[in-house]
Amino acid sequence: MNDQSFETLAIHAGQAPDPVTGAVVPPIYQVSTYQQDAIGSLRGGYEYSRSANPSRTALEECLAALEGGRRGLAFASGLAAEDAVLRALCGPGSHVVIPNDAYGGTYRLFAKVYERWGVSFSPVPLADPAAVRAAMRPETALVWLETPTNPLLGIADIEAMAGIAHEAGALLVVDNTFASPYLQQPLALGADVVLHSTTKYIGGHSDVVGGAAVTASDELGERLAYHQNAMGGVAGPFDSWLTLRGIKTLAVRMDRHNANAARVADLLTRHPKVTGVLYPGLPDHPGHETAAKQMRGFGGMVSFRMASEEAAVAVCEATELFILGESLGGVESLIEHPARMTHASAAGSPLEVPADLVRLSVGIEEAGDLLADLEQALKKA
Numbered sequence: 001m002n003d004q005s006f007e008t009l010a011i012h013a014g015q016a017p018d019p020v021t022g023a024v025v026p027p028i029y030q031v032s033t034y035q036q037d038a039i040g041s042l043r044g045g046y047e048y049s050r051s052a053n054p055s056r057t058a059l060e061e062c063l064a065a066l067e068g069g070r071r072g073l074a075f076a077s078g079l080a081a082e083d084a085v086l087r088a089l090c091g092p093g094s095h096v097v098i099p100n101d102a103y104g105g106t107y108r109l110f111a112k113v114y115e116r117w118g119v120s121f122s123p124v125p126l127a128d129p130a131a132v133r134a135a136m137r138p139e140t141a142l143v144w145l146e147t148p149t150n151p152l153l154g155i156a157d158i159e160a161m162a163g164i165a166h167e168a169g170a171l172l173v174v175d176n177t178f179a180s181p182y183l184q185q186p187l188a189l190g191a192d193v194v195l196h197s198t199t200k201y202i203g204g205h206s207d208v209v210g211g212a213a214v215t216a217s218d219e220l221g222e223r224l225a226y227h228q229n230a231m232g233g234v235a236g237p238f239d240s241w242l243t244l245r246g247i248k249t250l251a252v253r254m255d256r257h258n259a260n261a262a263r264v265a266d267l268l269t270r271h272p273k274v275t276g277v278l279y280p281g282l283p284d285h286p287g288h289e290t291a292a293k294q295m296r297g298f299g300g301m302v303s304f305r306m307a308s309e310e311a312a313v314a315v316c317e318a319t320e321l322f323i324l325g326e327s328l329g330g331v332e333s334l335i336e337h338p339a340r341m342t343h344a345s346a347a348g349s350p351l352e353v354p355a356d357l358v359r360l361s362v363g364i365e366e367a368g369d370l371l372a373d374l375e376q377a378l379k380k381a
């Protein structure tokens, strides 16, 4: 199965027709418990839906295939997946190197939750291998990568980071949410664990919250699966089914996100009111070459800066097609002001984002309509 191409795996991996009815889509097994033929004699390994549920298994097998990993695990949210990874791989006294522009919720998890439990962290510019090397300590358990980063679209070299982490006896965890497995496969570049907020591109339709972890080894897969069951933050059957439904079109959606975002970035770079565009597809982006090397396309996220916070807020409130809202990765285009919305929790921290920043999640509508909307909104800002 794994010799098949990404597009084919997205539609078929983990999703054989139902053996009882022939249904071509794995059903929603909306059930908590399973009949045992004798005590401990299970049909297909199912005993209780926190431990395993067939709808979730279908999603987990598909996720593992798409990331080229040994084991996929589906969680109730991206942060539940992060929490399981941290509890499985760190303990009191552990140290983690994180991006100095990590997703605000990830930063909050480290700063407000894990620090209290004795896990320390260092925010470091992950585009700078020397800075990462300097931040490594004997007790560093993980290098935590996000590439591209949310919302500054920073790029880190996954292969180089894997080398630095492994040299120091640490593991490399990559949050692959912004790229999706279609554009970037961190395990093939040396990462040990890949994380996703499946809420975003993987689900792709802004109708479900979920998370995933995929491991490079069976051993890490076992440890994470143990914690998934012991802690219980699992994806429910309906959420698993919705996410899997979204995955089937991931490749075609990402191609369109890439194309539309390139058009939007081009318009913004030429606009007199825009003072800077952050998009890895632009040749002058500091991570452009690395992104071109490790990604199949540059993704659908574009951030840009205006002359002032007021101007940034005004653009966000003036679009008609781009919906003002948090989250990203859905078919519909979204606009937001990170400093006041998604990244408000990082205010006053080393991860505070610029107040003049606007973030776009460029959807798969017709590109001309998107450009026209941005033009009219920028006129009002």
Ligand SMILES: *Cc1c(COP(=O)(O)O)cnc(C)c1O
Pocket (backbone or CB within 6 Å): 077, 078, 079, 080, 103, 105, 106, 146, 150, 175, 177, 178, 196, 197, 198, 199, 200, 209, 210, 211
């Ligand atoms: C949204 C997001 C998360 C958190 O995922 P949830 O599904 O909201 O819990 C983690 N990392 C990145 C990069 C994100 O964009």
